[in-house]
Amino acid sequence: MMQQMLDIEGRPALVTFMDEMFVPVDDPDEAALVKAQFTDRAGGVVFLVPQAKEFDESKHPREPAGSPTGGQFTSGGGGGPGGEAKPAEEKPPSVSTKAKKKTEAKDFSEDKIELDSGTIANKEKQEKFLNRWNSGIDIDPGEFKKQFLGGLPGTMSIYYRDAEDTMDISGRIEDANGNVIADYTREIRFRQGVPDSAYSSYFKMKKAEQGGGVGKTMLKANVDMYQKIGAKKLSVSANIDVGGYAWAKYGYVPTPGSWSALRSIIGERIDKLQGRSARASGGGGDTYTPDEWAAMGEEDHERIFRAWANSTRSEFIDFEIESWRDSGQPLEDAKNELAGNYSPDAEWAQAALERVREKREDAGKPPIPFTDAQLLEAITVEEYQSRYGDGRDDPDISFDDDKLTAPTGYDPAQQTLPLPGVEPLEPHEMLTEDMRKDLDKALVRAFNNEAEAKAADMPTPDWIGQEVEERQGEYWDSMDEGGRYEWAERNGELPEYPIEEEDEDDEAPEPQAPITPADETPLEAVRKLAQSSDPKALWAIADSKYGKDLLLNTNWSGVIDFSDKQTMDRFNAYVGRKK
Amino acid sequence: MPTSDEKSNPPAREFFYLGKSLKQDAELHDPIIAAGDQETARKVARAVAKDIGLTDEEIVAIGLGPKD
Numbered sequence: 001m002m003q004q005m006l007d008i009e010g011r012p013a014l015v016t017f018m019d020e021m022f023v024p025v026d027d028p029d030e031a032a033l034v035k036a037q038f039t040d041r042a043g044g045v046v047f048l049v050p051q052a053k054e055f056d057e058s059k060h061p062r063e064p065a066g067s068p069t070g071g072q073f074t075s076g077g078g079g080g081p082g083g084e085a086k087p088a089e090e091k092p093p094s095v096s097t098k099a100k101k102k103t104e105a106k107d108f109s110e111d112k113i114e115l116d117s118g119t120i121a122n123k124e125k126q127e128k129f130l131n132r133w134n135s136g137i138d139i140d141p142g143e144f145k146k147q148f149l150g151g152l153p154g155t156m157s158i159y160y161r162d163a164e165d166t167m168d169i170s171g172r173i174e175d176a177n178g179n180v181i182a183d184y185t186r187e188i189r190f191r192q193g194v195p196d197s198a199y200s201s202y203f204k205m206k207k208a209e210q211g212g213g214v215g216k217t218m219l220k221a222n223v224d225m226y227q228k229i230g231a232k233k234l235s236v237s238a239n240i241d242v243g244g245y246a247w248a249k250y251g252y253v254p255t256p257g258s259w260s261a262l263r264s265i266i267g268e269r270i271d272k273l274q275g276r277s278a279r280a281s282g283g284g285g286d287t288y289t290p291d292e293w294a295a296m297g298e299e300d301h302e303r304i305f306r307a308w309a310n311s312t313r314s315e316f317i318d319f320e321i322e323s324w325r326d327s328g329q330p331l332e333d334a335k336n337e338l339a340g341n342y343s344p345d346a347e348w349a350q351a352a353l354e355r356v357r358e359k360r361e362d363a364g365k366p367p368i369p370f371t372d373a374q375l376l377e378a379i380t381v382e383e384y385q386s387r388y389g390d391g392r393d394d395p396d397i398s399f400d401d402d403k404l405t406a407p408t409g410y411d412p413a414q415q416t417l418p419l420p421g422v423e424p425l426e427p428h429e430m431l432t433e434d435m436r437k438d439l440d441k442a443l444v445r446a447f448n449n450e451a452e453a454k455a456a457d458m459p460t461p462d463w464i465g466q467e468v469e470e471r472q473g474e475y476w477d478s479m480d481e482g483g484r485y486e487w488a489e490r491n492g493e494l495p496e497y498p499i500e501e502e503d504e505d506d507e508a509p510e511p512q513a514p515i516t517p518a519d520e521t522p523l524e525a526v527r528k529l530a531q532s533s534d535p536k537a538l539w540a541i542a543d544s545k546y547g548k549d550l551l552l553n554t555n556w557s558g559v560i561d562f563s564d565k566q567t568m569d570r571f572n573a574y575v576g577r578k579k
Numbered sequence: 580m581p582t583s584d585e586k587s588n589p590p591a592r593e594f595f596y597l598g599k600s601l602k603q604d605a606e607l608h609d610p611i612i613a614a615g616d617q618e619t620a621r622k623v624a625r626a627v628a629k630d631i632g633l634t635d636e637e638i639v640a641i642g643l644g645p646k647d
Contacts, residue, residue, distance in 0.1 A: 205596040205607060215594050216611050239591040246608035249620065315601050322597060475601075525637035532631045540628040543621050545642035555591070566623045573623075574615035 008036055015048075102134050103141060106358055111142030114157040117450050120351035129160040132167070136194045137229050147228075149173065150221030152214065159453065165190040170202070173214060181206050182214055186222060188231065195231040198222070204322075220575050227562050234560045244554030248542035251570030252558030259535035262556050266530040266541060269550045270523050272492055287496040293481035300495045304488045309472050311491065316471055320464040325455075328390025334454035335391050338447060339384035344376035352446035356438050368439075369407040369430045378403035379443070391451065397443045399436065401428035490553065526550070539570060618645065 017031035018024050025031055034048040105126055108115050119129050137144065145156045148169070155171040170185040185202035188195050200222070203215060226234055235255075238247040254262055290296050296304075324330065342349075353372050360367065368375070378399045386393035407430035476484075488494050526546055529537040542551055561567055595602040625643050629635075638644060 200593045202592045203594045204592070205594075207596060213610070215607055219594075236593050237591040238593075240595050240602050240604040242605040242608045243591055243594065246604070246612060249612055249615070251620075251623075312601065318592075318602060319597060521637065522640040522642075525633055525641050528633060528637075529628060529631060534627065534631055536627045537631055539620075540624040540631075540633075540641075540643060543617075543624040543643055566626070569623050570620050573617075573619040574611055577614060577616055 103130060105130065106355070106362075108141045108158070109355065111140070111145060112155070113141050113145055114155075114449050116157070116159040116453060117348040117351045117446060119158075119160045120355070121347040125160065125162050128162050129167075132160075132165070132190055132193065136190060139229070144225070148221060148225045150217040152217060152221075153178075157449070157452075168201075173218065182218075184218065188226070188229075195226070195229045198226045198231050198234045200234065200236045216575055223560070223562070223571070223575070232562060234562070235557060236559075237557045239553070239555035241553055244556060245542055245548055245551035247558050248538045248547075248551060249570070250560075250574045251539070251567045252560055253567065254535045254538055254556045254558050256535070258556035258558065259538070262538065262554060263530050265554060266550050267527060268492070270527050270530065270546075273546065273549060274520070274523055286499050288499050289494050289496055293485040296495060301484075303495075304484065304493050305476055307491065307493050308476065308484075308487055309469070312472065313468060316468045316475075317464060320468060320471070321460050324460065324464060328386075328388075328392060330455040330458040331391025331451060332384075332386055332389050333391075334451040334458060335384045335386070335395060335447070338451050338454065339381040339395055342379065342381040344373065344379070346376070348446040348450035349376055349379060349443060352442040353439070355446075356442045359442075360435075360438060365434070365438075368435050369409055370404060371408075374404060374406065375399070375439070381447070391455070394444045395447050397440060397447065399428070399431065399439075401426075404428035404431055407431070522546070536566065621645070 016024055016035045016037075017026075017028045018033040018035060019030060032049070036046050036048060105115060105120060115129070119126050133141075139147075149156070149171075152173050153176070154173040157170050159168040159170070160166075161168065167188045167190075168185060169188065170183075172180045173182040173184065175181050182203060182205045184204075187199040187201055189197050189199070191197075200219070203218065205215065223234060236247055236252055238244045238252070293301075338348075350372060353375055357368060370378075378401070380398050380400050382396035382398070384395050405427045407427050410425075410427050410430055479487075485494075522545070526541055526544055529540050529544075538551075541547060544550075560571060591602075594607055595604045596607065597603070598606075621643055622645075625638055625645075628638050628641075628643060633641075
């Protein structure tokens with residue numbers, strides 16, 4: 001047994017070299033662990049992992065630190081033969097989240113993560129998905145969910161698109177009472193079998209007052225996970241009112257195509273800022289811009305309304321679609337369709353049967369004595385209609401006992417000579433109540449999941465497009481004049497009217513400070529940024545005093561490159577900040 | 580499902596709420612920006628602006644100078 005006295009951070013310690021099974025070894029080179037027993041008055045024991053050795057956590061599950069039997073392994077450097085062992089405080093032990101075994105499909109179900117029915121039912125697809133998970137992500141599904149959501153309570157479903165080699169991760173964030181506060185969808189794209197990039201495709205808060213805290217927690221947790229699994233970048237699309245400005249603050253860099261378009265928009269906005277200054281100074285020509293809504297003519301009111309309607313039409317359509325989805329109508333329709341079209345080759349039902357058989361086997365319950373084909377033939381899905389038309393009710397699924405005629409192990413001959421007082425057993429009675437209960441639960445769940453997936457892909461009804469114009473008119477009428485003027489100003493729709501001489505005679509314009517080089521220099525400096533081929537120039541534009549003027553309501557796609565220090569410095573300055 | 584690679588600027592659906600009829604995000608982004616480490620972000624912006632060729636005077640003039 002190899003033991004040495006070492007000085008660890010000024011404290012004497014007797015160190016013992018051990019293999020992974022805690023058996024002392026003679027050769028320090030073979031040591032997977034080093035036990036250090038401090039011999040000073042304070043005493044104590046720490047375990048160290050020699051550098052360049054990887055300790056297999058899965059072989060040595062730890063008790064929680066501080067528990068009576070607990071032991072904290074440390075991951076400090078040194079500890080090898082003749083090396084300088086360092087105590088645990090230098091680097092806290094990292095708790096491994098790597099999957100301890102190969103993740104299987106049922107592990108997702110156990111961790112309440114739904115997989116799409118195709119991935120469950122199609123063995124080839126499932127194998128590819130699990131291969132991606134185990135080789136590319138390699139984290140227990142439950143732990144993945146917890147970390148990916150930043151500890152926020154919520155649900156998670158994974159839809160694997162094998163043709164694109166992409167996982168769509170979606171679900172809901174809930175509050176402490178289980179109420180839904182946000183819906184999310186993220187994509188993780190694989191290349192050559194490993195995570196390559198991610199896309200933040202959807203995050204909708206139910207209420208604004210829930211603030212940015214939830215979104216910030218989620219985004220930070222997502223990025224931590226993307227980095228952990230080796231993805232290189234994250235993309236987003238910005239064009240909601242503040243997003244075009246905010247994502248630049250967070251370090252997103254416009255794609256080349258977006259930067260090209262954005263540069264010209266910023267240039268135009270700089271022109272307008274300078275033009276406005278020129279008019280205000282009285283030195284810019286013979287026109288003026290009205291300074292309030294009421295100072296404009298009817299024709300311009302109508303023209304601005306039309307411009308606004310064109311500009312916001314897609315958002316209104318999105319809103320109507322969201323409302324339609326929130327009403328539950330697509331889910332209702334999807335369930336109705338799924339129930340009406342049920343046939344024995346329904347993948348969702350096949351997947352449910354497979355899951356039930358696996359679960360029963362795991363639980364040590366007797367197997368179901370009917371083949372999948374027999375059960376699928378016997379399944380009856382009643383016509384679906386929920387109480388409130390919102391698709392929330394479960395379907396009514398039952399078995400046609402007349403079709404359950406040939407169970408395994410059923411011997412009709414034995415039924416012909418019943419014992420006195422014992423009723424003969426009918427074939428369908430081989431499907432026990434417990435089996436029926438398990439089947440019903442799994443089938444209902446699979447049906448609901450399939451319907452939700454179908455609902456997401458339901459084509460939008462035609463009436464949505466027809467209602468939008470009316471909605472826009474109502475919305476415009478509800479806007480005050482200040483809001484209308486502000487929109488027109490922000491979008492360059494304010495008219496210019498000729499200055500009439502008599503007006504000038506009647507009322508002399510207020511003297512304005514002439515444009516000075518001090519006014520022009522900053523805007524020209526910002527223009528220089530906008531003309532740069534470096535898309536990171538957007539950060540400086542966003543941080544400049546003209547940031548909001550130039551970037552609010554802009555439309556661009558951006559990327560975060562996790563390996564870029566400047567990018568991550570900005571990201572962490574806002575999203576990574578704990579406050 | 581649209582992806583950023585498939586279209587140059589797919590519809591923005593990240594981080595919003597529905598206010599009245601329109602998608603809005605100001606009340607979500609504003610608190611994050613307000614609570615951010617402005618100086619660290621500005622330091623990066625200054626370095627970028629300098630690389631692009633802005634002078635120290637221009638950098639200060641557009642509001643990117645260090646704040647006390």
